[in-house]
Amino acid sequence: MPAAADDVRRLVPGPREPAAVQVLRFMRDEPGYTAELHARHGDVFHIRIERRRWVVLADPEHVKQLFTTPPDVVHAGDANEILRPVLGPHSVLVLDEGEHLRQRRLLLPQFHGERLAAWRSEMERVAAEQVRRMPPGRPFSLRPHLTAIALEVILQVVLGTRGAEEHDRLAGPVDRLLAFLGRPSALLLPLAAGPDSPLVRRQLAPRLAPVDRELYRLIAERRAAGDLTQRTDVLSLLLGARDEDGTPMTDAELRDELVTLIVAGHETTATALAWAFERLTRDPGRLARLETEAAAGTERTYAEAVFREALRLRPVLNNVLRTVVRPVEIGGTRFPPGVVLAPSILLIHRRPEVYPEPQAFRPERWLGQSPGTYTWIPFGGGTRRCIGAAFAQMEMEVVLHAIARAVRLEPVGAPERPVARFITASPERGGEVRIAA
Numbered sequence: 484m485p486a487a488a489d490d491v492r493r494l495v496p497g498p499r500e501p502a503a504v505q506v507l508r509f510m511r512d513e514p515g516y517t518a519e520l521h522a523r524h525g526d527v528f529h530i531r532i533e534r535r536r537w538v539v540l541a542d543p544e545h546v547k548q549l550f551t552t553p554p555d556v557v558h559a560g561d562a563n564e565i566l567r568p569v570l571g572p573h574s575v576l577v578l579d580e581g582e583h584l585r586q587r588r589l590l591l592p593q594f595h596g597e598r599l600a601a602w603r604s605e606m607e608r609v610a611a612e613q614v615r616r617m618p619p620g621r622p623f624s625l626r627p628h629l630t631a632i633a634l635e636v637i638l639q640v641v642l643g644t645r646g647a648e649e650h651d652r653l654a655g656p657v658d659r660l661l662a663f664l665g666r667p668s669a670l671l672l673p674l675a676a677g678p679d680s681p682l683v684r685r686q687l688a689p690r691l692a693p694v695d696r697e698l699y700r701l702i703a704e705r706r707a708a709g710d711l712t713q714r715t716d717v718l719s720l721l722l723g724a725r726d727e728d729g730t731p732m733t734d735a736e737l738r739d740e741l742v743t744l745i746v747a748g749h750e751t752t753a754t755a756l757a758w759a760f761e762r763l764t765r766d767p768g769r770l771a772r773l774e775t776e777a778a779a780g781t782e783r784t785y786a787e788a789v790f791r792e793a794l795r796l797r798p799v800l801n802n803v804l805r806t807v808v809r810p811v812e813i814g815g816t817r818f819p820p821g822v823v824l825a826p827s828i829l830l831i832h833r834r835p836e837v838y839p840e841p842q843a844f845r846p847e848r849w850l851g852q853s854p855g856t857y858t859w860i861p862f863g864g865g866t867r868r869c870i871g872a873a874f875a876q877m878e879m880e881v882v883l884h885a886i887a888r889a890v891r892l893e894p895v896g897a898p899e900r901p902v903a904r905f906i907t908a909s910p911e912r913g914g915e916v917r918i919a920a
């Protein structure tokens with residue numbers, strides 16, 4: 484760690500317990516531990532979580548300052564380095580400044596406006612088909628069903644998979660990679676040894692190789708097919724893209740962008756939906772309200788309020804990260820290069836002056852109320868805000884309706900605690916439910 488970065492202990496308060504204790508407590512119960520540190524140290528505090536020390540930000544005003552800081556002063560790509568072994572060095576998530584902007588400009592239009600609207604009916608079809616596979620009469624976890632929906636949708640959008648054969652070739656390897664990353668131990672090695680350690684590469688190789696093989700095969704097939712201009716998937720668009728000097732993207736660049744969209748674009752959405760049902764099934768009156776809206780099929784307002792509230796109370800990612808590369812002042816403190824600034828989505832979303840009774844799941848708080856840019860940040864913000872935010876919100880609304888229209892779900896067992904699955908916070912049993920008779 485650069486000496487300057489370690490100086491944060493002189494700049495902001497934080498826990499005194501040994502680093503190992505901090506890591507352990509954070510991994511066991513991030514919401515409880517960060518809430519305790521917030522109460523003890525205030526809106527800005529440091530914490531040792533990985534090889535680097537984070538400065539956690541819990542004041543929306545500070546988050547605004549950070550999200551509007553130019554991308555040559557703070558880097559998100561550097562801060563996301565833990566993702567590099569899986570996503571690759573060309574991923575939009577791990578790039579910064581000019582290179583990042585170039586990839587982002589290519590990808591963003593795919594997930595907005597008319598292109599986005601065109602995917603709605605496909606999402607509806609995939610969701611309705613999956614609901615029919617949910618077992619009647621016995622407890623089951625929603626997450627695998629929600630993941631299957633989101634994976635099928637993202638594979639179609641990103642790769643343009645046509646037919647079961649193309650889909651199955653990739654779905655199996657991607658599922659196995661995600662299942663491996665979902666284990667609690669998956670982050671330990673990259674956190675301890677660093678993302679570029681050969682040990683990390685060796686550990687990941689057997690899971691990554693089948694995904695890469697299929698992706699490179701698909702890239703080669705698509706390059707040869709010659710029907711790019713008639714296709715609307717992201718891969719075809721990227722294959723046709725050219726740099727200012729006319730250079731096309733290399734296969735390695737294409738692979739990294741595709742893996743990024745597939746990985747970033749399906750477990751996140753599935754986890755958000757699992758949380759929505761985990762909360763909603765414990766609240767029959769509100770579930771009934773969603774069912775009524777879904778049955779009528781004319782409004783989307785309540786579904787929107789449900790996923791906004793689920794993402795507020797149980798954000799899929801608890802933090803976003805930025806590394807300081809040039810000195811920057813946030814909240815009156817000047818941070819030197821090397822410091823990792825971590826807006827806490829969790830703490831921002833639980834500020835009582837913004838969200839009265841912050842621990843309560845109350846979708847009604849969103850009716851007639853738009854989310855604040857710096858007080859509702861499940862998708863991060865600024866020039867790094869999630870590329871798939873609009874896409875994910877449409878998908879959540881479609882899937883909430885599709886399920887609420889087709890079945891009445893009941894909760895099974897106690898309320899579920901958040902547990903870490905790779906970098907996401909997921910309900911411990913994946914949203915365990917039963918279909919009511």
Ligand code: HEM
Nearest residue numbers: 576747748751752755799803862863864867869870871875
């Ligand atoms: C509920 C679902 C989702 C959640 C909660 C979520 C959350 C996030 C967050 C917190 C970030 C980091 C933002 C920052 O650093 O400020 C992010 C980035 C990103 N997300 Fe999502 N995401 C979701 C769905 C998706 C989907 C569906 C896609 C793809 C279609 C996607 C693609 C990306 C990409 C490419 C980035 C990197 C953006 C950049 O660095 O410029 N995400 N997401």
